[in-house]
Amino acid sequence: MMKLNCQAFSYLIIFLLVSCNPDSQWKGQAPVKAVNTSTVPIQMQQKGIYDLGNGINVSNDFLGARMNGVAMSGDTLVNILITAENEPINMSPWYAFKIWAESQKQIKLKLNYQEPAYHRYYPKLSKNYQDWYLIDSADYSLNYTMIQANEEYDNSTEVPESAVLVLEIDTDTLWVAAQPNLNSNHNAQWVAELDSLPFVRRLEIGKSRRGTVIPALIIGDEKNPKMNVIFSRQHPPEVTGYRAMQTFVEALCDHSDLANSYREGYTTLVIPMINPDGVDLGHWRHNAGGVDLNRDWKAFNQPETSAVRDFLESMSKTNQGTYYFAVDFHSTWEDIFYLASNGSSNLPGLSEQWINQLGNRMEGYEPNIRRMAGADPVTSDRFMFATYHCEALTYEVGDNTPEDFIQKKSQIAAKEWMKLLSAN
Numbered sequence: 476m477m478k479l480n481c482q483a484f485s486y487l488i489i490f491l492l493v494s495c496n497p498d499s500q501w502k503g504q505a506p507v508k509a510v511n512t513s514t515v516p517i518q519m520q521q522k523g524i525y526d527l528g529n530g531i532n533v534s535n536d537f538l539g540a541r542m543n544g545v546a547m548s549g550d551t552l553v554n555i556l557i558t559a560e561n562e563p564i565n566m567s568p569w570y571a572f573k574i575w576a577e578s579q580k581q582i583k584l585k586l587n588y589q590e591p592a593y594h595r596y597y598p599k600l601s602k603n604y605q606d607w608y609l610i611d612s613a614d615y616s617l618n619y620t621m622i623q624a625n626e627e628y629d630n631s632t633e634v635p636e637s638a639v640l641v642l643e644i645d646t647d648t649l650w651v652a653a654q655p656n657l658n659s660n661h662n663a664q665w666v667a668e669l670d671s672l673p674f675v676r677r678l679e680i681g682k683s684r685r686g687t688v689i690p691a692l693i694i695g696d697e698k699n700p701k702m703n704v705i706f707s708r709q710h711p712p713e714v715t716g717y718r719a720m721q722t723f724v725e726a727l728c729d730h731s732d733l734a735n736s737y738r739e740g741y742t743t744l745v746i747p748m749i750n751p752d753g754v755d756l757g758h759w760r761h762n763a764g765g766v767d768l769n770r771d772w773k774a775f776n777q778p779e780t781s782a783v784r785d786f787l788e789s790m791s792k793t794n795q796g797t798y799y800f801a802v803d804f805h806s807t808w809e810d811i812f813y814l815a816s817n818g819s820s821n822l823p824g825l826s827e828q829w830i831n832q833l834g835n836r837m838e839g840y841e842p843n844i845r846r847m848a849g850a851d852p853v854t855s856d857r858f859m860f861a862t863y864h865c866e867a868l869t870y871e872v873g874d875n876t877p878e879d880f881i882q883k884k885s886q887i888a889a890k891e892w893m894k895l896l897s898a899n
């Protein structure tokens with residue numbers, strides 16, 4: 476698909492190219508298969524500030540970045556290379572870097588990907604690392620290439636092999652990223668803010684492979700045997716799902732009568748960032764053990780999934796408790812609900828009822844509901860259903876779902892969820 480020509484790079488600073496087997500190109504989710512989740516090596520990126528000459532500097536020296544190589548072609552074309560942490564891997568090639576110049580200038584910047592990945596994420600820009608906006612479509616173009624029919628595509632298909640951005644840069648740093656950069660520091664701060672509420676308690680349930688704290692929140696009385704569970708960010712680039720999770724959890728913590736009575740009925744356990752290493756290293760999919768954590772809920776080879784499992788088990792033992800509902804927030808190409816539970820859960824049919832009520836409350840929105848394919852409980856939602864017989868689903872948000880829609884839908888989803896659970 477993409478061939479990197481060394482001669483095209485006049486100032487080659489890093490050149491990393493690892494082979495990568497084709498993985499499935501399903502829109503949404505491919506049938507889930509059990510895979511080996513033993514630890515494998517990952518490719519760390521070289522972090523630094525790169526002086527490209529001509530007064531232009533690029534940096535990936537911050538948490539959450541992915542930028543594996545940078546090189547100038549001529550005076551004003553900056554080539555960026557994005558590679559994965561290991562392979563095989565899902566095609567979620569996210570990126571983040573910052574760029575500035577000694578004097579104001581217009582440059583072109585090309586995003587190149589490790590074969591066979593292609594461009595997926597619409598670029599977001601920020602001047603302060605907090606407020607992000609979409610690049611103007613007039614300053615953004617895609618280079619398409621034809622790939623032949625193969626095991627993933629029935630017909631030959633056109634895919635964007637690279638993207639070209641036109642950027643105005645100056646001495647003030649410009650951040651460029653596939654998604655707003657909400658890393659483990661952001662998560663720790665968000666968790667600490669919620670911890671200041673009288674009915675919320677923050678705790679550490681374990682550490683990631685690289686020693687980063689995995690925080691959890693207990694919302695409501697921790698001795699209440701009726702419990703629900705919220706998960707997010709097993710997959711690093713899935714920021715829109717993480718944003719939906721934050722909005723959802725904030726709604727459970729507000730001061731409305733509905734939220735007060737929900738919290739009297741149920742205690743909610745939240746593990747908002749299960750894969751902090753993957754997030755901070757800018758991984759496409761995996762943790763620092765090179766593993767897709769959402770395939771490790773049967774073998775529990777990784778410290779992150781084991782920590783969550785042990786926490787849930789200890790809460791259920793201490794309280795003689797029951798889990799009623801588990802929601803895991805992710806992102807994919809579009810908004811989808813994947814149902815993992817069926818009519819034999821301890822609240823049968825509640826997922827469908829909830830999603831239908833959400834659809835009724837939002838004019839013009841038709842929820843997309845799918846049953847999970849594959850039977851093995853290797854994912855979090857099927858683990859929850861198989862182990863605790865609770866309602867369990869994956870709440871997927873589209874990569875490009877606008878922030879205001881994410882929030883609106885998540886607020887209504889939380890309200891309808893609390894209403895239904897409070898009535899049970």
Ligand SMILES: [Zn+2]
Pocket residue numbers: 710713805806
């Ligand atoms: Zn995911």
